[in-house]
Amino acid sequence: MLVGPLLRLPQAGVRRMAHYKPHFNPAKRELRIQSLQLNIDRAKCFSTTLSQFQSDALDRTRNIGIIAHIDAGKTTTTERMLFYSGFTRRIGDVDEGSTVTDFLPAERARGITIQSAAITFHWPPGDGAEGQAAPRDPALPRSANSHTINLIDTPGHADFTFEVMRSLRILDGAVCILDGVAGVEAQTEQVWKQASTYKIPRVIYVNKLDRDGAAFGRTVREVSSRLSVYPAVCHIPWFQAGNGSFIGVADAVNLQGLRWKEGEDGRSVKMLTLEQLDAEEPSLAEELRRARIALVELLSEQDETIVEKFFECDEDHQAVSPMDILDSLRRCVLDPTSRIVPLFAGASFRNMGVQPLLDAVVNLLPSPPEAPDPEVSIGDVKGGLRRLLSGDLILEQTEQVSASSKGKKKKKNAVRPNPKDAIGKLQSCALAFKVVNDAKRGVLVYVRVYSGSLDRNSLLFNTNLNLSERAPRLLKMYANDAVEVDSIPAGHIGVVVGLKHARTGDTLLSYAGNKPTPPEPLTALQLRPIDVPPPVFFTSVEPHSLSEEKRMQESLDLLLREDPSLHVTVDEESGQTLLSGMGELHLEIARDRLINDLKAKASMGRIEIGYRESGMGVSGPVTKIFDKDVAGRRGKAGCTATVEPFDGETPADIADEDVLMSKTIEGNRIIIRAPGLQVERVRDEEETSPFLPPGMDLNTLRTAVQNGALAALARGPQFTFPMHNTQVTLTINPAEHLFGGDSTTSAISAAARQATSAALRDLVSGAGTVMMEPVMNVIISVDEASLGSVVHDISSSRGGHILSLDEDVSLSTDAETLPSIDPKRVYAPTDPFETSSVGKEVPVTASRQRTITAKVPLKEMVGYLKHLRSLTAGRGTFVMSVDRFENMSAQRQKAVLAELRGGF
């Protein structure tokens, strides 16, 4: 934005803003969050008969999350939010391990948030039902009425990136907390980009301004340069006498000062008008006027309405009403093309700045109907939920399917589904965003409902697992307290109790009719689908005794439902159970969960890198006939398998009518062919064949063959690492491979496994296999002084490949790369001990932050943080994510194998 010539102090005779905040009492100039005790009592006394959701009007609901760099103060801020809203009686303390949101013992012990907990509270305090009948008074800010806030606490550690994505996708808005000392860090950039992928409207809160070295102005400039957005500075910090301790904020929207008393719980806030500030803190008053001008100027660049208001006020920046500014900020926040992000200031630990931030959540972030349309997919077709509900997306999907099946023989009795019929039958769709094992209530599945209403006792079809299960109980959660409800309407967040299968990330549908599955193609519907990155670390899990094995398996199953980015495989030959995950900390936390929380009597081995194995050529077709009694039942089935290299991208040629399935799973492609099966679509949704074993449907056959192939692919033939970039084609010929009732699912699975394993072994005698290792995308933030040594260390000692210095290299393929913003053109107040203010050059000094983007083998990154800290005097930070698996050179392979064998 242009601040230069326009940044001038307003003319004399400035009009005073009318104060508008009803819960701030201007007469007393002292705010006390009202009737705290009353609100706590109310919170405890929710009627269990009334559906609490009914009283929470959607436009007075905010589904928000807090995103930040680790340790920026998410938990500390959340605890204050809960306290000021009357939800808790005392402020929890992360350092004492007494917080509400971090309620897993493992989290409390580590002081980090590892699990997203959803909490509902009201702001301003009330029960969210007040004044529901009365329409909103447009002259008052939304924060004049009590709102229901569903807060999802997202994890901050890099190992939990996938978990961050999972919680982000159900948010309608987010607060991004920055550490006022550290500024924008590599991980902030990463999580910011992730939020941009889902186009989530955001506000920024600069925290920890009480700490020595806090630099609000520098942080604001970093927001523009590193996050590529225009910070709309709504608050500036108030340091006593310009450079003393942090005592409050000056509010550029309402043109007032908010001062908190040192050492109190923060419920008392002294408010000062601009005139009072002039008398008490003239330099702050002057800066506040600058901030107001900059704010109006910035908004004017993107919002026509504020320009009109500005002209109506005779071009007096101070005369524009707070309501007009709030409305303009809101329009910008909700406009996906706008790059304006409102920015607030505080020190949560000192209980300063949290109530105005809560007002901002209510005033500026969207209600569920105002939030960006969530992405859904049906098969390969993607689009918005609204397009799905209109039937257009289904139409597109059916057209695509019929186009791709052109040239195929028409199936007998084929019926094309009517999109309107399918949508008409859809009663609700919801996303299970978190599965939590509650000691008292059992397994809780947190859901966000996107359309319709999820009712108690309805049958829920899980499109990820292809099964239905009933929802016997529904709850609305208040951290560890719960209220029983009859339904969860669209836009709301609630909990389903009693589901046996649903996992974190699954899409759940309820539909009309008594069929076991919803009409096609709804069975393939996915809400906000995300790609699960491959696990790169693994460890073995061993029960203490044979009798503990069942218990351990149950605990592992639960762990996997909670966190599907963990994987469990059983090595067929050694019988060892292997648990794999995204990072060392990820597996350490899983170990804690398993052993300390779930009380599994098991021990875990060393955490090791998950290498992969890949074939160098094509195997011959190998046929295996399995013929054995399984659990007292005769089983006989056969299968032919061929394996070949697969580049991970080339689409499968599915124009072959014999192809039953072609799926890429965990970096390998599984193709199932069944020539001569003569598949027929009988009715709308059922496929069958006269040659299937009695009682078996096509889906069961597919799953059995797939599971057999997956079990074989889990162990490479030469190095015993899981196979990668491998395509296996399995052929089931009914005449040769199916033997009526003897061909049970386990016999078919066993035949598929044996055939795949034999084809893999065939590779070894032919072209051979090669080891692959995970290569990471690494983004390192360091100061100028350490740049040289860090770059040298990465490229020479760690075999890394530097991609860029300082350039914005997008980690996510979806995130759009925005043109950069010149921080010189952004308003930022002077930091204490800094000389000039606006329009300054970002100084090129030793403290300037530099960003290194590189590709480095994961093996070389183990324990890197400690090393980076020593190279950068403790200031360097980094984030990394898996780029891909790469073939290892013969020399590197030999060295790694020697190390592994030596048990190093």
Ligand SMILES: Nc1nc2c(ncn2[C@@H]2O[C@H](COP(=O)(O)OP(=O)(O)OP(=O)(O)O)[C@@H](O)[C@H]2O)c(=O)[nH]1
């Ligand atoms: N001085 C100061 N310290 C703060 C402030 N806010 C948080 N802290 C401290 O910073 C540390 C991290 O705070 P948390 O609230 O746990 O941060 P978090 O972002 O939730 O961290 P994760 O859960 O690990 O992602 C704790 O020691 C807090 O006491 C603040 O405003 N001022």
